[in-house]
Amino acid sequence: MELQFLGTGAGMPSKQRNTSALVLKLMQERGTFWLFDCGEATQHQMLHTTLKPRKLEKIFITHMHGDHIFGLPGLLGSRSFMDGQEPLTIYGPIGIEEWITTTLRISRTVLQYKVNFVEIQEGIIFEDDQFTVEAKLLHHVIPCFGYRVLQNPLPPQLLIEKAVEMGVPKGPLLAKLKYGQDVVLENGQTVLSQDVTAGPVKGFSISILGDTRYCQASIELSRDVDIVIHEATFDAGTEELAKPYGHSTITQAAQVAKESGAKHLIVQHISARFLPSQAEELRKQGLSIFPSIQVAEDFAEYELKQDELKRIKNK
Amino acid sequence: MELQFLGTGAGMPSKQRNTSALVLKLMQERGTFWLFDCGEATQHQMLHTTLKPRKLEKIFITHMHGDHIFGLPGLLGSRSFMDGQEPLTIYGPIGIEEWITTTLRISRTVLQYKVNFVEIQEGIIFEDDQFTVEAKLLHHVIPCFGYRVLQNPLPPQLLIEKAVEMGVPKGPLLAKLKYGQDVVLENGQTVLSQDVTAGPVKGFSISILGDTRYCQASIELSRDVDIVIHEATFDAGTEELAKPYGHSTITQAAQVAKESGAKHLIVQHISARFLPSQAEELRKQGLSIFPSIQVAEDFAEYELKQDELKRIKNK
Ligand SMILES: [Zn+2]
Ligand SMILES: [Zn+2]
Numbered sequence: 262m263e264l265q266f267l268g269t270g271a272g273m274p275s276k277q278r279n280t281s282a283l284v285l286k287l288m289q290e291r292g293t294f295w296l297f298d299c300g301e302a303t304q305h306q307m308l309h310t311t312l313k314p315r316k317l318e319k320i321f322i323t324h325m326h327g328d329h330i331f332g333l334p335g336l337l338g339s340r341s342f343m344d345g346q347e348p349l350t351i352y353g354p355i356g357i358e359e360w361i362t363t364t365l366r367i368s369r370t371v372l373q374y375k376v377n378f379v380e381i382q383e384g385i386i387f388e389d390d391q392f393t394v395e396a397k398l399l400h401h402v403i404p405c406f407g408y409r410v411l412q413n414p415l416p417p418q419l420l421i422e423k424a425v426e427m428g429v430p431k432g433p434l435l436a437k438l439k440y441g442q443d444v445v446l447e448n449g450q451t452v453l454s455q456d457v458t459a460g461p462v463k464g465f466s467i468s469i470l471g472d473t474r475y476c477q478a479s480i481e482l483s484r485d486v487d488i489v490i491h492e493a494t495f496d497a498g499t500e501e502l503a504k505p506y507g508h509s510t511i512t513q514a515a516q517v518a519k520e521s522g523a524k525h526l527i528v529q530h531i532s533a534r535f536l537p538s539q540a541e542e543l544r545k546q547g548l549s550i551f552p553s554i555q556v557a558e559d560f561a562e563y564e565l566k567q568d569e570l571k572r573i574k575n576k
Numbered sequence: 577m578e579l580q581f582l583g584t585g586a587g588m589p590s591k592q593r594n595t596s597a598l599v600l601k602l603m604q605e606r607g608t609f610w611l612f613d614c615g616e617a618t619q620h621q622m623l624h625t626t627l628k629p630r631k632l633e634k635i636f637i638t639h640m641h642g643d644h645i646f647g648l649p650g651l652l653g654s655r656s657f658m659d660g661q662e663p664l665t666i667y668g669p670i671g672i673e674e675w676i677t678t679t680l681r682i683s684r685t686v687l688q689y690k691v692n693f694v695e696i697q698e699g700i701i702f703e704d705d706q707f708t709v710e711a712k713l714l715h716h717v718i719p720c721f722g723y724r725v726l727q728n729p730l731p732p733q734l735l736i737e738k739a740v741e742m743g744v745p746k747g748p749l750l751a752k753l754k755y756g757q758d759v760v761l762e763n764g765q766t767v768l769s770q771d772v773t774a775g776p777v778k779g780f781s782i783s784i785l786g787d788t789r790y791c792q793a794s795i796e797l798s799r800d801v802d803i804v805i806h807e808a809t810f811d812a813g814t815e816e817l818a819k820p821y822g823h824s825t826i827t828q829a830a831q832v833a834k835e836s837g838a839k840h841l842i843v844q845h846i847s848a849r850f851l852p853s854q855a856e857e858l859r860k861q862g863l864s865i866f867p868s869i870q871v872a873e874d875f876a877e878y879e880l881k882q883d884e885l886k887r888i889k890n891k
């Protein structure tokens with residue numbers, strides 16, 4: 262799993278930060294990537310990465326403001342043009358299906374793949390043998406969702422060499438050991454499953470929160486996760502603007518990470534009022550509350566390794 | 577008048593060429609600029625120019641394909657956010673009003689200025705004391721318009737110093753001379769209007785054609801204009817693709833310029849199959865038919881000076 266930010270700005274594009282888009286890369290896990298929000302020119306940002314639109318499997322929209330959705334029609338069209346054939350599922354608030362279908366109809370865009378729309382409510386919105394995604398309403402000026410993405414525990418792995426060393430013959434006994442059963446060998450010796458398996462390995466967990474004021478739902482979605490992605494449109498000095506506009510400060514984002522017991526915080530949706538050189542200042546404001554904070558930049562990519570959040574050097 | 581190309585690609589954005597958008601700068605003439613088509617990320621392209629969205633007065637849409645309209649909602653929203661207050665008029669095919677109003681409603685975008693929609697048919701679609709704009713249907717795979725923009729002749733200018741030198745007193749006689757009347761001075765001397773006025777000066781004329789096959793409407797819209805803007809999605813080597821896709825080759829664009837008696841041709845809507853280094857090759861293919869051809873690049877800017885088309889060096 263890697264996270265790549267394609268747009269970390271607020272409201273409007275600037276030269277430094279595009280409007281919202283965040284990629285959850287699941288190439289090793291399922292050979293695809295998921296997209297959270299899709300501001301205008303998200304497909305343009307992708308041109309500067311290794312992402313292939315045909316590998317895009319799911320899009321999660323937090324809310325219907327233009328800076329989070331206006332890149333969708335272009336990306337859908339280009340995915341088709343670039344030979345995307347697999348179905349694509351779009352999760353989002355009420356209105357997303359009407360807007361996309363109206364836009365495709367009026368622009369005469371014919372897609373060569375199927376788009377499934379899931380207009381969501383709070384609760385589990387997706388679940389398969391690998392992942393569970395839960396949504397909750399946050400506290401913005403219009404309905405806005407946050408998402409909690411949980412990777413299911415990875416099944417125990419059989420340490421084959423060790424089992425063979427202990428005299429287990431190839432065949433059905435190995436399968437039993439893998440799935441937790443202890444076995445007795447022909448020579449009467451007992452081999453315990455726990456001695457020849459590793460795991461189960463805990464999956465990763467991440468909360469990806471849309472535009473919001475400080476709220477309880479953010480904390481609940483982020484409970485004990487590895488990474489919280491929270492907006493930080495304002496800083497301590499502009500705090501009085503955050504609430505009326507339905508946004509948060511960096512310190513409120515840090516507060517959410519702290520109260521939820523999360524390991525790491527990455528903030529995005531940074532107002533253009535902050536110069537690139539002020540990102541470190543912003544980070545420091547939050548550090549007094551929560552110890553692991555990154556201020557995302559466009560194209561920044563992160564991975565989680567043994568509970569450590571690492572920036573991938575790709576630029 | 578200057579012309580600045582913001583998007584010269586076809587169908588999809590590439591790193592070199594964005595989707596369609598062309599600015600007709602009329603800052604000296606009326607303190608505003610007009611936009612022809614608005615592909616996704618047109619507002620992003622503007623960030624790299626001196627163009628201020630609040631100075632945008634009119635948008636002309638050639639057709640409803642996504643690569644010509646998907647930048648509209650974001651640009652309209654940002655124009656409002658950046659304090660644009662003057663009304664804006666959008667001319668385009670049927671469907672443009674439904675799409676924009678649906679998009680603004682669903683994205684909860686509230687504009688602080690009025691948008692007037694003019695869903696056009698062939699004929700004169702705009703006329704004031706300075707300009708006349710005529711539209712005609714071209715020959716694409718969906719309804720697609722071309723536009724002919726005519727600047728009215730500039731009124732004669734009174735050469736005041738010369739008039740005073742010839743003994744004309746300040747006052748009403750000067751006004752008579754300016755508007756074509758000859759006058760007799762108190763000393764009995766006749767002063768001819770033509771001796772103390774310059775002009776009228778011919779205005780500029782330009783045809784801005786949307787996606788199209790070679791067609792008569794293009795030639796009619798371009799009759800005797802200073803500049804033809806024509807698409808050239810294909811070249812002589814890919815000619816067999818042009819017609820089924822409703823597009824033209826560089827040689828067909830040159831043919832239109834030649835048959836219409838135009839002075840200059842600028843081609844745009846260049847397929848990403850052509851590398852930047854092949855632009856000159858493309859130009860040469862057309863030069864055998866028509867002598868003044870430019871292959872537009874993103875951000876290229878041109879002005880007309882005494883019938884000469886000059887590239888403005890701004891990069
Ligand atoms: Zn936002
Ligand atoms: Zn086109």
